[in-house]
Amino acid sequence: MSENFELLRYITIGQYLPRSSPVHRLDPAVKLLAVTALVLTVAFLYSYVGTALMLLLILGLVALAGVPVGFALSGLRPALWFVAALLVLELLFSPGTGLTGGETLLSWGFLHVTAGSLHLTLVSGLRLVEFLLLMSAFTLTTRTSDVTRAVERVLSPLAALRLPTREFALVLTIALRFVPTFALEMEKLMKAQASRGGGLTRASRWNLLQQARARVPLVVPLFLMALRRAEDLVAAMESRCYVPGRPRTMYRRYRLRPADFAALALVLAVCAALLWAPFPA
Amino acid sequence: MSLTTRKIVVAAVLAAVSILLGFTRLGYIPVPTVVGSATIMGIPVYIGAVLEGPLVGAVIGLIFGLSSFLGATVPAFKDPLVAVLPRILIGITPYLAYIAVRRWREVYAFGLAGLVGSLSNTVFVVGMIIWRGYYSFEQMLTVIPQAVAEAVLSVVLTVAVCAAWKRIQVGRGRSRISQGR
Numbered sequence: 001m002s003e004n005f006e007l008l009r010y011i012t013i014g015q016y017l018p019r020s021s022p023v024h025r026l027d028p029a030v031k032l033l034a035v036t037a038l039v040l041t042v043a044f045l046y047s048y049v050g051t052a053l054m055l056l057l058i059l060g061l062v063a064l065a066g067v068p069v070g071f072a073l074s075g076l077r078p079a080l081w082f083v084a085a086l087l088v089l090e091l092l093f094s095p096g097t098g099l100t101g102g103e104t105l106l107s108w109g110f111l112h113v114t115a116g117s118l119h120l121t122l123v124s125g126l127r128l129v130e131f132l133l134l135m136s137a138f139t140l141t142t143r144t145s146d147v148t149r150a151v152e153r154v155l156s157p158l159a160a161l162r163l164p165t166r167e168f169a170l171v172l173t174i175a176l177r178f179v180p181t182f183a184l185e186m187e188k189l190m191k192a193q194a195s196r197g198g199g200l201t202r203a204s205r206w207n208l209l210q211q212a213r214a215r216v217p218l219v220v221p222l223f224l225m226a227l228r229r230a231e232d233l234v235a236a237m238e239s240r241c242y243v244p245g246r247p248r249t250m251y252r253r254y255r256l257r258p259a260d261f262a263a264l265a266l267v268l269a270v271c272a273a274l275l276w277a278p279f280p281a
Numbered sequence: 282m283s284l285t286t287r288k289i290v291v292a293a294v295l296a297a298v299s300i301l302l303g304f305t306r307l308g309y310i311p312v313p314t315v316v317g318s319a320t321i322m323g324i325p326v327y328i329g330a331v332l333e334g335p336l337v338g339a340v341i342g343l344i345f346g347l348s349s350f351l352g353a354t355v356p357a358f359k360d361p362l363v364a365v366l367p368r369i370l371i372g373i374t375p376y377l378a379y380i381a382v383r384r385w386r387e388v389y390a391f392g393l394a395g396l397v398g399s400l401s402n403t404v405f406v407v408g409m410i411i412w413r414g415y416y417s418f419e420q421m422l423t424v425i426p427q428a429v430a431e432a433v434l435s436v437v438l439t440v441a442v443c444a445a446w447k448r449i450q451v452g453r454g455r456s457r458i459s460q461g462r
Contacts, residue, residue, distance in 0.1 A: 127359050167289050174293030182301050211310045212434055223442040230294040234287050244284045
């Protein structure tokens with residue numbers, strides 16, 4: 001059977017490498033803010049020089065965190081051919097207007113490579129690597145429970161605007177907690193279907209109708225199972241007197257140290273510098 | 282809009298399904314177009330909007346957008362304005378469609394919600410892609426077959442899940458024990 005039942009392998013959320021690097025020791029909320037700033041900077045940086053500098057910076061961060069670079073990039077391995085093919089397609093078929101304008105470098109029939117499309121493709125490829133490294137550096141140095149608390153603490157100023165930030169952080173916590181559980185349930189469903197002669201193996205890859213029909217008996221039970229678990233969880237929470245919006249205390253307290261402020265200030269300064277520096281386009 | 286435990290938990294659970302579909306093969310149906318596949322990760326958003334309201338829909342949409350943004354291999358989706366912002370809206374439009382039609386036949390309301398949600402997803406995201414300059418309007422026309430496939434799937438799955446769920450809620454005279462979990 002050629003079908004891959006091991007869905008859990010693809011769920012790398014929540015992996016934590018217990019080390020004792022400077023990055024591990026930083027406050028999780030500070031790390032979250034820093035990562036957000038870096039991610040947004042990567043998303044809006046467009047020049048060759050800026051993107052390359054950012055890559056060096058991120059590689060330095062990954063090394064500082066004690067995370068092996070190969071491990072951090074391992075999430076890319078299954079998708080590598082797909083990504084490469086997509087980038088090549090984008091390179092060849094871009095419209096030649098807007099972002100992808102500029103002088104035409106190569107031309108062959110209706111395929112053309114412009115300076116603009118080359119730029120977009122290279123920067124997109126680099127961005128992908130940078131995102132992956134950043135996310136890996138963050139998740140591998142921060143425990144999942146710390147991450148969700150960090151989200152809550154970072155969003156807490158918004159609570160002054162009567163926005164339900166703690167409840168949103170709770171939504172994230174519960175969602176992340178359930179992803180591996182549902183992955184296991186999904187494996188069970190897929191194996192049950194396959195053992196009865198149905199399932200994704202029987203649907204030929206490019207036949208849309210077969211693919212769609214194969215998914216229906218997998219996806220509908222997944223939803224219903226999820227909703228049933230939701231019912232159970234609601235009952236459990238309410239029976240333990242959980243009331244949304246009421247003040248709650250937490251077991252773990254976080255204290256910010258000078259190193260945290262310094263690290264955050266440094267990251268923000270670097271991001272600002274990279275975004276506003278007049279690099280050649 | 283009251284914030285109940287149920288809304289929080291349903292939002293979380295459907296967001297988890299969306300994340301799961303996004304990171305495994307299940308969520309993607311291979312279609313030979315520019316962006317590669319028809320997706321079903323939006324469907325938890327539409328179902329959440331129908332079952333628990335626009336706030337829940339918007340929250341699931343936001344988390345769907347974030348997981349799409351963070352996990353995307355397609356360069357256009359590495360832009361938060363393309364991946365995240367439109368997805369918040371696709372949690373609201375199905376709710377509007379649902380409440381508009383549910384007076385007549387609730388099943389049709391489910392279907393319309395799925396359809397509207399899927400079309401909103403396509404229109405808003407593609408609109409953002411074009412507006413941000415990643416592809417042109419002509420190139421985006423190639424996603425029409427994929428958009429149609431997604432719309433059909435959304436209708437079928439939204440109706441299937443919501444109808445099954447609501448009937449379980451109303452009860453068919455069977456105790457939970459006999460449903461055999």
